Amino acid sequence: MLTGSTGNKAVAEAVSQAEPGVIAAYPITPQTEIVEQIATYVAEGKIGCEYIMVESEHSAMAACIGASVSGVRTFTATSSHGLLYMHEMLNWAAGARLPIVMANVNRAPGPGWNIWAEHTDSLQERDTGWLQVYVSTVQEAYDTTLMAFRIAEHADVLLPVMINLDGFLLSHIFQSLETVHIEDYIPPFSLPHMIDTKAPLGYGTLTGPETHFKFRWAIERSMRAARPVIDDAQIEFKKRFGREYGKVDEYLCDDADVIVISLGTLGKEAEVAVDLLRSEGIKAGSLRVRWLRPFPSLNISGKELVVIDRDYSFGFGGILANEIKAKYKTDVFSVIAGIGGQEVTFGDIASFVRDRRLGTEYWFGVKANV
Amino acid sequence: MEIPKEEYILRCTSACAGCSASLALRYVLKACGPDIALVVPACCTSVIQGIYPNTAFNVPVYNIAFASAAACASGMIAGFRKQKKNTKVVVFAGDGGTVDIGIQAMSGAFERGTDFLYICYDNEAYGNTGMQRSGATPLGAATTTTPAGKNEWKKDLDRIVEAHNPPYLATACSAYPKDLFNKVKKALSIKGPKFIHILAPCPPGWRYPTEKSVEIGKLAVKSGVWVLYEREYGKLTINGPSKAAIIKPSPLSDYIKMQGRFKTAEAEQISKMEQRILANQNRLALEEKGIC
Ligand code: SF4
Numbered sequence: 001m002l003t004g005s006t007g008n009k010a011v012a013e014a015v016s017q018a019e020p021g022v023i024a025a026y027p028i029t030p031q032t033e034i035v036e037q038i039a040t041y042v043a044e045g046k047i048g049c050e051y052i053m054v055e056s057e058h059s060a061m062a063a064c065i066g067a068s069v070s071g072v073r074t075f076t077a078t079s080s081h082g083l084l085y086m087h088e089m090l091n092w093a094a095g096a097r098l099p100i101v102m103a104n105v106n107r108a109p110g111p112g113w114n115i116w117a118e119h120t121d122s123l124q125e126r127d128t129g130w131l132q133v134y135v136s137t138v139q140e141a142y143d144t145t146l147m148a149f150r151i152a153e154h155a156d157v158l159l160p161v162m163i164n165l166d167g168f169l170l171s172h173i174f175q176s177l178e179t180v181h182i183e184d185y186i187p188p189f190s191l192p193h194m195i196d197t198k199a200p201l202g203y204g205t206l207t208g209p210e211t212h213f214k215f216r217w218a219i220e221r222s223m224r225a226a227r228p229v230i231d232d233a234q235i236e237f238k239k240r241f242g243r244e245y246g247k248v249d250e251y252l253c254d255d256a257d258v259i260v261i262s263l264g265t266l267g268k269e270a271e272v273a274v275d276l277l278r279s280e281g282i283k284a285g286s287l288r289v290r291w292l293r294p295f296p297s298l299n300i301s302g303k304e305l306v307v308i309d310r311d312y313s314f315g316f317g318g319i320l321a322n323e324i325k326a327k328y329k330t331d332v333f334s335v336i337a338g339i340g341g342q343e344v345t346f347g348d349i350a351s352f353v354r355d356r357r358l359g360t361e362y363w364f365g366v367k368a369n370v
Numbered sequence: 371m372e373i374p375k376e377e378y379i380l381r382c383t384s385a386c387a388g389c390s391a392s393l394a395l396r397y398v399l400k401a402c403g404p405d406i407a408l409v410v411p412a413c414c415t416s417v418i419q420g421i422y423p424n425t426a427f428n429v430p431v432y433n434i435a436f437a438s439a440a441a442c443a444s445g446m447i448a449g450f451r452k453q454k455k456n457t458k459v460v461v462f463a464g465d466g467g468t469v470d471i472g473i474q475a476m477s478g479a480f481e482r483g484t485d486f487l488y489i490c491y492d493n494e495a496y497g498n499t500g501m502q503r504s505g506a507t508p509l510g511a512a513t514t515t516t517p518a519g520k521n522e523w524k525k526d527l528d529r530i531v532e533a534h535n536p537p538y539l540a541t542a543c544s545a546y547p548k549d550l551f552n553k554v555k556k557a558l559s560i561k562g563p564k565f566i567h568i569l570a571p572c573p574p575g576w577r578y579p580t581e582k583s584v585e586i587g588k589l590a591v592k593s594g595v596w597v598l599y600e601r602e603y604g605k606l607t608i609n610g611p612s613k614a615a616i617i618k619p620s621p622l623s624d625y626i627k628m629q630g631r632f633k634t635a636e637a638e639q640i641s642k643m644e645q646r647i648l649a650n651q652n653r654l655a656l657e658e659k660g661i662c
Pocket of ligand 1: 385418493497498575
């Protein structure tokens with residue numbers, strides 16, 4: 001039983017307890033510790049899985065696809081360029097309705113070569129049909145990885161799940177960790193369309209204009225069905241293991257006038273900023289979005305919103321800010337901060353709140369916004 | 371060995387008339403029997419199986435993105451092994467999905483010693499997209515993207531595969547189905563990565579009448595353009611028809627002139643091809659004799 005861990009090792013520990021049948025992975029900084037730790041577990045016999053050390057991330061996902069449809073639980077981990085290199089296969093995994101679980105250690109896409117935290121990698125994969133969850137602590141990384149298998153493999157879902165953790169800021173940070181005995185929290189793997197040579201099927205055959213949309217709609221139907229399944233997985237987790245998680249993580253939001261919205265470790269930093277602001281008499285709160293897909297409902301009516309994006313959609317804006325604006329028809333103060341590991345302290349976040357100008361965008365550290 | 375009566379390709383495929391790739395697959399599947407999963411990247415075979423909700427193939431067929439057949443197969447065989455199932459995994463990929471976009475995944479799977487059979491059926495161009503040039507298109511052949519004929523040599527796939535030292539590597543041709551059947555059988559009896567490269571003449575791509583597929587395949591072997599051989603644990607055996615072709619090859623021009631795709635081939639290119647055929651035959655013959 002671990003009592004302390006890095007984010008990466010916490011993920012590897014949870015994976016070892018979920019006992020996948022096949023793991024296929026390719027190393028990339030800052031994910032490497034996950035694949036190394038798993039390799040150690042496999043060598044020690046702690047995990048009895050087949051471990052395929054593929055020659056690329058594209059192949060990692062392809063191997064997970066082949067393994068999953070053969071009828072076993074699968075896992076992989078990647079980061080940034082690895083994730084982007086998988087892009088084609090991410091679409092395939094979701095379209096093929098395979099409950100693959102993947103940890104993505106968020107890192108900036110190049111050039112230049114930057115190995116530090118940014119969410120633009122996973123947010124570029126927003127529309128592939130994967131469920132996406134963003135975690136903020138080592139404990140949460142571990143707990144959420146366990147939940148991910150239960151949710152992905154649920155008969156109403158059967159879609160892949162991506163757990164996102166910030167490169168270095170979480171992947172390499174050492175925090176306390178309490179592991180659990182999962183017992184039957186994750187039911188045995190079953191896939192209704194797994195390969196059966198006695199009842200042969202054609203998988204992914206040609207679909208014409210009169211059928212293709214039906215398969216796409218089926219993905220969306222399952223995305224919607226995933227909402228109660230996520231709730232159930234989180235409630236059951238609390239019942240069994242005592243720790244409580246929601247689709248979002250709210251901190252002092254109820255009576256707040258202004259709410260900071262963010263993903264990942266920024267949310268934890270924002271909580272410290274909220275304490276500071278409250279000590280100055282500003283009624284602030286923090287809302288950290290955990291599940292980005294399916295997008296959660298946010299309790300934000302009547303609040304001023306400061307959205308921090310550690311990501312960007314060029315020619316448009318901060319991705320999370322624009323998702324919220326589109327969904328809730330509201331103005332926000334959109335802050336672009338933390339790109340490529342740029343340091344963002346609670347003091348910085350407090351000043352974003354103090355200096356907020358709703359309806360505008362602000363690039364932290366850039367002198368003139370022209 | 372008796373070829374079983376069972377058919378795993380049912381009626382009503384959407385292959386072109388005279389398609390030798392589907393003929394080859396028919397014998398491949400007969401040799402495999404029912405306990406296999408076929409992995410197919412984008413290629414003519416993705417189309418030949420038919421349109422959802424129907425499929426003309428009576429074994430599980432897993433269609434996968436272009437670059438990833440061998441990687442998908444790696445995961446699949448690992449999954450079956452984990453479940454203690456003996457189901458074999460066979461990749462059936464075109465030349466584009468093998469020598470071009472799929473070569474990385476294939477190389478990786480061979481290097482890892484993956485226990486599967488990789489079959490490349492080679493119609494020497496991108497067939498299902500309308501015959502564009504691939505790395506497997508031969509010198510001098512016109513395609514829709516080399517209208518004046520290709521200026522480069524065909525990529526030597528077999529020597530690339532050979533460099534991975536697989537326990538079994540063979541060439542075959544759709545015009546010799548019994549030979550192909552036997553090779554698939556033998557391959558499946560061996561553990562580790564196996565590779566079979568099938569030359570598959572293609573009437574619309576090679577521009578010849580549909581009833582000539584077998585004749586053209588035979589001419590490819592008799593002229594020495596295509597050499598039938600096997601490598602078991604590195605040991606080379608040249609098969610009968612190619613042995614005869616080495617002793618007395620039929621003229622290359624018989625093969626060339628039947629195909630519209632070589633209409634623009636220049637005399638100099640054809641003589642270069644003849645030299646290369648000779649060199650290749652010599653190399654293989656000497657190796658078989660243990661001289662080099
Ligand atoms: S293009 Fe050639 S290989 Fe493809 S289906 Fe038609 S005949 Fe067969």
